[in-house]
Amino acid sequence: MSSLPITTPLSESSFAVGSGATVEYRGVRRVFGAMSALDGLDLRIAPGELLALLGPSGCGKTTALRLLAGFDTPTEGDVLVDGQDVSHTPANKRDMGMVFQSYSLFPTMSATDNVAFGLRMRGQGTRDRRERAGELLELVGLAEHAKKYPHQLSGGQQQRVALARALAVRPRVLLLDEPLSALDAKVREQLRDEIRRIQLELGVTTVFVTHDQEEALSMADRVGVMRSGRLEQCDVPAVLYDRPATPFVAEFVGTMNHIPGRTEEGGRVRVLGQVLPGDAEGTAPPPGTAVDVLVRPEAVVVQAASADQGDAVVMVSTFRGSSVRMRLALRDGSEVLADVASHRAAELATGTHVSISLLDRPVLLAT
Amino acid sequence: MTAGLGDVAGPADLAVTPRRPSAAARRSRNGRYGRWLILTVAGIYFLGPLIAAIAFTLKDSQGGITFTAYRDIFTTSNGQTTLGGALVYSLLISAVTIVITLGLMLPTQLLVHLRLPGWRPFVETLTLLPLVFPPIVLVVGVSNVYAWAAPPTGAAAGTQESAIFHVLRFLREDSHPLLLALLYVILAMPFTYRALDSGIRAIDAQTLSEAARNLGAGWFTVLFRVLMPCLRTALVNAAFLCFALVMGEFTIAAILLYTRPFPVWLAQLPTTSGQVQAAISVFSLLLVEVILLVLGALNVRRPASRKE
Amino acid sequence: MTDSHETGGTGSTRSRRVPLAWLGLTPFLAYVTLVFLVPIGFILFEAFRRTTTTGATRDPVTQQFVKHSETTFTLDNIHDSLQGIYRTSLVTSVKLSAITAILGAIFGLLLATAVVSSSSAFLRQVVTSAAAVTANFGGIPLAFLFIATLDANSGIVTLFLQDHFGISLQDDLGLQLPELSGLSLVYLYFLIPLMVLVMAPALEGLKPQWAEAAENLGASRWTYWRLVAAPVLLPSFLGAVLLLFCSAFSAYATAYAINSAFPLITIRIDAVLSGNVLAGQGNLGAALALLMIVFVLPLTVIYQLLQRRTSRWLA
Numbered sequence: 001m002s003s004l005p006i007t008t009p010l011s012e013s014s015f016a017v018g019s020g021a022t023v024e025y026r027g028v029r030r031v032f033g034a035m036s037a038l039d040g041l042d043l044r045i046a047p048g049e050l051l052a053l054l055g056p057s058g059c060g061k062t063t064a065l066r067l068l069a070g071f072d073t074p075t076e077g078d079v080l081v082d083g084q085d086v087s088h089t090p091a092n093k094r095d096m097g098m099v100f101q102s103y104s105l106f107p108t109m110s111a112t113d114n115v116a117f118g119l120r121m122r123g124q125g126t127r128d129r130r131e132r133a134g135e136l137l138e139l140v141g142l143a144e145h146a147k148k149y150p151h152q153l154s155g156g157q158q159q160r161v162a163l164a165r166a167l168a169v170r171p172r173v174l175l176l177d178e179p180l181s182a183l184d185a186k187v188r189e190q191l192r193d194e195i196r197r198i199q200l201e202l203g204v205t206t207v208f209v210t211h212d213q214e215e216a217l218s219m220a221d222r223v224g225v226m227r228s229g230r231l232e233q234c235d236v237p238a239v240l241y242d243r244p245a246t247p248f249v250a251e252f253v254g255t256m257n258h259i260p261g262r263t264e265e266g267g268r269v270r271v272l273g274q275v276l277p278g279d280a281e282g283t284a285p286p287p288g289t290a291v292d293v294l295v296r297p298e299a300v301v302v303q304a305a306s307a308d309q310g311d312a313v314v315m316v317s318t319f320r321g322s323s324v325r326m327r328l329a330l331r332d333g334s335e336v337l338a339d340v341a342s343h344r345a346a347e348l349a350t351g352t353h354v355s356i357s358l359l360d361r362p363v364l365l366a367t
Numbered sequence: 368m369t370a371g372l373g374d375v376a377g378p379a380d381l382a383v384t385p386r387r388p389s390a391a392a393r394r395s396r397n398g399r400y401g402r403w404l405i406l407t408v409a410g411i412y413f414l415g416p417l418i419a420a421i422a423f424t425l426k427d428s429q430g431g432i433t434f435t436a437y438r439d440i441f442t443t444s445n446g447q448t449t450l451g452g453a454l455v456y457s458l459l460i461s462a463v464t465i466v467i468t469l470g471l472m473l474p475t476q477l478l479v480h481l482r483l484p485g486w487r488p489f490v491e492t493l494t495l496l497p498l499v500f501p502p503i504v505l506v507v508g509v510s511n512v513y514a515w516a517a518p519p520t521g522a523a524a525g526t527q528e529s530a531i532f533h534v535l536r537f538l539r540e541d542s543h544p545l546l547l548a549l550l551y552v553i554l555a556m557p558f559t560y561r562a563l564d565s566g567i568r569a570i571d572a573q574t575l576s577e578a579a580r581n582l583g584a585g586w587f588t589v590l591f592r593v594l595m596p597c598l599r600t601a602l603v604n605a606a607f608l609c610f611a612l613v614m615g616e617f618t619i620a621a622i623l624l625y626t627r628p629f630p631v632w633l634a635q636l637p638t639t640s641g642q643v644q645a646a647i648s649v650f651s652l653l654l655v656e657v658i659l660l661v662l663g664a665l666n667v668r669r670p671a672s673r674k675e
Numbered sequence: 676m677t678d679s680h681e682t683g684g685t686g687s688t689r690s691r692r693v694p695l696a697w698l699g700l701t702p703f704l705a706y707v708t709l710v711f712l713v714p715i716g717f718i719l720f721e722a723f724r725r726t727t728t729t730g731a732t733r734d735p736v737t738q739q740f741v742k743h744s745e746t747t748f749t750l751d752n753i754h755d756s757l758q759g760i761y762r763t764s765l766v767t768s769v770k771l772s773a774i775t776a777i778l779g780a781i782f783g784l785l786l787a788t789a790v791v792s793s794s795s796a797f798l799r800q801v802v803t804s805a806a807a808v809t810a811n812f813g814g815i816p817l818a819f820l821f822i823a824t825l826d827a828n829s830g831i832v833t834l835f836l837q838d839h840f841g842i843s844l845q846d847d848l849g850l851q852l853p854e855l856s857g858l859s860l861v862y863l864y865f866l867i868p869l870m871v872l873v874m875a876p877a878l879e880g881l882k883p884q885w886a887e888a889a890e891n892l893g894a895s896r897w898t899y900w901r902l903v904a905a906p907v908l909l910p911s912f913l914g915a916v917l918l919l920f921c922s923a924f925s926a927y928a929t930a931y932a933i934n935s936a937f938p939l940i941t942i943r944i945d946a947v948l949s950g951n952v953l954a955g956q957g958n959l960g961a962a963l964a965l966l967m968i969v970f971v972l973p974l975t976v977i978y979q980l981l982q983r984r985t986s987r988w989l990a
Contacts, residue, residue, distance in 0.1 A: 071887055091890045098891045104884040108906035117902075121893030151987055162888075169892065405789040406798075409782075413805070413864070416820040419831040423823035426831075475703040482696040490700075493707055499975045500715055500968060501925030503941045507964040508714025510948050511721045514957045553711045617814050617928035622945050630815040634932050645823040648816035652808065659804040 020047040020205030021082045021172035023068065028077035030063050030229075037063040039229035041077070048203040050196065051234075052220035054213055056252070060229040061209045062177060068207060069175050070094045081172060092121075097166030097204075098175040102182040104162055105150040111137060111161045112146045118169035129168075136164035139198060156187035163195065167202065174199065174206040180215065192219055213253050217241065225249045243279070247366050250294050257300065257336050258292040258366070269293055269365060272311070272358060279362030294364040297325060300338035301357045302348060310353030312336065317350055324348075328356060417649060424646040436642035443643045445626065445635040450647065453632035460628065461613035463548040465606045468559050471552065472605070476560065477594065480567050481576055494560040497553050502618045505550065509623070513539070541625065550619055555612050559605040566601020570594070607662060611655060718968070721961040725749045752962035761963065764938040769970075771855060771939070772923035775862040779923075780916045782863065783870020790871065791878040803875065806868030818932035821861045825852045853934035861929055866919050873918060877911035877985065914981035917974045924971065940967060 023045040030038040038060045045051045053061035066072045067079055070091030078085045086094055097118070105114050112133045119129035137146050140160040150158055159179055166174060176195070180188045196219045199206050210216050216223045217237040224234040225248075233245040244250035261271030267284045268275050271293045278284055285291060305311075312328040315335070324345040328336045336356060340348060348354060427433040441450050448456070479486050497505070516532040538546040572594055579593045580586075595602070617630040625631055629651075636644055724746055731740045755761065790802045809817070824832050827845060830852070836842040844850050851857050881904055889899040927941040935942065940963060947960040 069887075069891060071890075091887075092893045092895060094891075095893075096891065098888065100884045100888060102884070103882045104888040106885060106888070106903045108903070117889070117894075118892035121898070165888075165892070402789040402792060405785050406793075409786050409789075409867075413809075415832070416824045416864070419824035420820045422831050423829070471703060471706055475700065478696065478699045483700065486700065490703070496707075497711065499972055500711075501921075501941075501971065503925060503927050503944055504718065504964045504967055505711070505714055507944060507948065507960050508716075508718045511717040511957050511961055512714055515717065515721075549710050553707070556707075611808075615814050615816075617931075618941075621928075621931075622948060624949070630928065633819075634815050634928075641819075641822065641829070644819045648819040648823075651816050652820070656805060656808045659808055660801070664800075 020049075020203055022047055022080075023173055023205060023207065024078075024080040024083075025064065025068075026078045026080065028064070028067060028074045028079060030060075030067060030072065031075045036229050038067070038074070041229075041231055043224060043231060043234065045205055045207065047205055049221045050199050050206040050208060050219060052208045052210060052216035052223045053226060054210055054216040054223050054252075055226035056211060058228075059226040061226050063229075064226075065175055065177055065207055065209045068173065069096060069098050095169070095171055096173045096175055097169060097171035098177065099159065099162045099166050099179045101178045102155070102158075105158055105165075107150050110147050110149055111142065111153070111164075114150070114161055115165045115168050117165060122169065132168060133164070136168050137161070139167075140164045140194070154187075155183050156191060159183065159191060160194075163198070167198070167204070171204065174204045176206065176208040178210055179208075181210070181212070188215075195219070217253070223253075225252060227252075244294075244364070247294075250364065250366070255297055255337060257295045257297065259295060259336060260334075261291055261293040261365075263287050263289045263291055263365070269363065271363070272356065274358055274360075276358060276360065277362045278365050285365065285367055289367065292366040294366055295358055297337040297339040298323075299359045299361065299363075300336060301359060302326065302328070302338045302340055302354050303356075304347055305353050305355040307353045310355050312354055312356055314348055314350050314352045314354060317345060317348070319345070328354060417652070420645045420649050424642045424649070426642070436646045439640070439643050440646055443636055443640050445632050445637070447626045448632065450632075453627055453629045456627040456632075457614050457629040460544060460548050460551070461610045463545070464551045464555065464613050465609045467548060467552045468555060468605065468609055469602060472556070472559055472563055473595075473598075473602070474590070476563050476567060477572060477590065480572055491560070491564075494556045498557045502554060502616070503622070505553070506619045506622045509546075509550065509619075539623070541627070544625060544628075546623070547613075547620060547625065547628070551609070551613050551616060554616070554619075555609045558608045558612070562604040562608060563598070563601050566598045566604070569601075570597040603662070607658070614651070614655070718961045718964045721958050722752055722965040723748050723750065723962075725751055725958050752958045753965070755959055756962040756966055760938065761940070761943055764940045764943040765966065767855070767938045768924055768940040771858060771862065772920045774855075775859050775866055775923045776916050776919035778859070779863050779866030779870050779919045780912065783867045783915070783919075784874055784912065786867060787871045787874040787878055791875055802871065806871045809865045809868045814928035815932050817861065817864055818929045821852060821857075821864070822933065825850070825857060825860075827852065853937060858930055858933065858937065861933065862923050862926065865929075866923060869922060870915055870919060873915045874908075874911060877908055881907065910981040910985045914978045914985070917978045917981075921971050921974055921978075924967070 115133035116129040316327040
């Protein structure tokens with residue numbers, strides 16, 4: 001588990017928080033009756049880092065977030081912020097800002113009053129907090145909607161107000177609970193960039209929970225992949241993608257082909273008629289073992305071939321913009337997914353016989 | 368007793384889905400004590416009279432226990448009929464009310480839903496009117512109609528009675544109180560409309576009928592073989608609302624001088640039968656409560672067939 | 676929704692399809708008009724008329740006296756309906772309704788919060804169906820329940836307090852069943868459940884995210900209720916109070932069974948009608964009914980407006 005966060009230097013803007021807080025989960029377990037939602041979480045988040053918690057429903061990512069927010073207490077273990085144990089501090093005293101998935105704006109208050117709410121709780125005067133609220137609404141690009149009520153705003157606008165509201169109090173930690181899941185695709189993309197931009201500008205430590213891997217990979221400094229209450233891998237996106245530590249991570253992040261192969265001497269593996277170096281961390285399986293070779297679709301090279309020389313046939317082609325994803329059927333009936341640049345799609349229409357090869361790079365092995 | 372305006376629940380609405388209270392609610396210890404305090408006080412207030420009434424019915428003049436009240440339930444009379452007669456009388460009225468209600472409201476509501484959606488607000492407002500004008504007001508109006516149609520007092524005998532008066536008198540007849548049924552349909556309308564409406568909306572009648580007609584069904588088939596079976600819960604709901612209303616309705620029946628409907632009968636029992644009255648009251652309240660609980664439980668078991 | 680295969684039992688041609696749909700609405704419209712609108716219309720009409728006897732003449736043929744009467748439009752009925760015992764009844768009705776509406780609203784709200792926040796689905800089910808029963812069905816049985824409990828001479832609780840504690844319900848607690856105090860207590864029995872039925876959905880409409888967001892931003896539980904939940908609930912609450920008022924105002928059966936001489940406007944209307952249905956008293960009854968309408972109708976309109984406001988926020 002690498003521990004080097006990627007951070008950018010804090011800007012000099014007046015919004016800068018200073019340094020964000022460090023967050024640490026130490027041996028955190030949360031058990032509900034017979035079910036354990038979190039089964040031993042150890043995680044350290046550096047100041048100013050945006051860490052995404054990624055995983056399928058029920059993996060414990062939301063539980064972890066809520067433990068940090070204070071809406072829940074751990075059964076075991078500690079949650080520390082800036083070195084201090086906050087497990088028993090009530091939620092309204094933790095000085096964090098949270099953005100919920102939906103419906104969190106107070107309906108009887110205008111956008112300004114919503115944003116100013118946290119400041120009101122901290123005893124700021126009306127004029128001061130209105131002013132600060134105005135600054136934040138401008139930061140999120142909603143200055144002219146300041147007087148509107150939540151039901152008059154679109155979903156994306158509401159989430160921006162929610163973000164402004166969370167940031168208004170200059171929180172030590174910013175918590176985001178799937179804030180984009182309820183929004184349309186285009187709005188989601190826009191907001192994604194904006195949240196990241198603002199977060200970087202303010203330098204606030206952020207924990208971002210999502211089930212959308214694209215979101216996580218594009219926004220975060222580090223991504224923690226979780227499953228069944230455990231953290232499977234926590235790394236920068238590139239490492240997560242290229243070197244998944246477990247089969248689950250390999251499947252969950254991006255798409256992975258499983259192609260049967262057999263190990264050979266020297267940590268190499270024979271697959272699809274090629275011999276490639278294996279990339280197994282730790283001990284490689286003994287030569288002669290049957291293994292699954294994990295290969296990304298973009299690492300599969302496809303070329304048109306004649307019927308008797310080809311290895312596979314193109315079954316389905318799915319256009320995806322810049323690339324085309326092809327489902328190829330091998331002679332033995334198994335399938336391989338390959339990504340091909342769109343401009344080549346014409347020569348590789350459905351039904352074409354093709355020959356496939358893999359890029360000469362170390363490949364992951366799964367036994 | 369009309370419940371008044373707005374969202375009064377029918378049995379189907381009572382199907383409660385299990386809900387996890389928010390973490391905040393669960394954690395609030397003070398809230399928990401407060402809640403139990405409130406529930407206890409409420410329990411005392413609401414169950415107290417029931418228990419007291421039961422104790423009252425068992426009281427003996429010497430301070431012991433007697434079951435005479437329960438023995439006499441079936442034989443006490445208000446001069447016109449006994450319990451059995453009163454119950455049957457009201458039951459029949461409620462049956463007629465249900466038939467008229469369903470026969471009138473269901474086709475109308477389906478028609479509006481499928482063909483005349485623009486009329487919906489108008490129809491809905493109409494059905495809410497009976498809530499605005501309480502039963503006592505309605506019965507005053509009915510009396511006035513009868514007064515107007517009747518031959519003037521002091522008119523010479525043999526004055527021609529108008530046809531309208533004939534009809535009105537026929538409706539009011541004690542042996543076949545159609546007048547009551549007709550009025551009760553109106554009284555029940557706000558609730559039955561809503562019950563049927565929820566049902567029609569829930570089953571997406573539009574899509575179903577289009578699909579059926581796409582497959583070649585005529586309107587009759589669509590109504591009776593496609594839509595109605597799906598609306599069973601709503602129909603039962605509406606029927607039960609009518610039933611409860613009719614069995615409990617006193618105002619109109621009493622003022623129009625009927626003596627045999629159940630609530631009127633109960634109220635007009637001789638004053639010596641206080642214990643019997645209390646006993647019957649307890650029973651009727653408990654019975655309706657049990658029926659509602661059963662219906663609610665039956666509805667909870669249907670979620671599998673509900674769309675998300 | 677166009678279809679060109681309009682067969683059906685009606686045998687209509689396509690060009691007459693739309694008018695036919697309107698025709699389908701006639702039974703309903705006719706019914707509502709005849710059974711509801713006409714009687715109400717009569718009230719509005721008859722409230723302003725009065726029939727007075729102008730004299731009697733002897734019919735030459737039958738030798739019987741025949742009364743002549745004249746029916747005129749007049750405001751006398753309205754005038755009379757605001758005098759003497761009718762005025763007292765109106766005032767008492769308003770008093771009773773207002774007191775029970777406010778008390779019922781407060782207690783009902785407390786009970787509703789207790790029920791909604793409970794994790795027991797069974798409890799919620801029981802309370803909701805009990806509420807539906809008492810709110811809709813109460814009336815006569817309810818009256819006898821309370822007579823059995825609080826009757827001055829034979830009520831169980833009355834005797835219990837007297838025998839065991841020496842407390843007189845009437846003298847020490849000021850609680851008399853046939854009077855305002857006692858009737859209020861009885862009315863609450865069906866008004867509180869009505870309040871629970873109306874407020875429970877509103878309370879459940881309070882999104883848990885609001886409470887969590889408020890807490891996250893530093894609010895205490897009380898502050899949340901004061902600044903976030905209360906404003907959201909206010910329209911529903913006010914509407915519910917109006918609803919309770921109208922319900923209490925229109926109630927008849929319970930009060931009649933407990934004390935048929937109690938000065939309520941509904942009981943007065945009955946007395947007027949049953950006194951002499953076919954003579955001029957019917958007009959006075961109509962005037963009284965009109966009076967009730969004048970009270971209830973505006974409140975209903977306000978209630979609808981409040982409802983619309985709520986639904987906008989809870990959407």
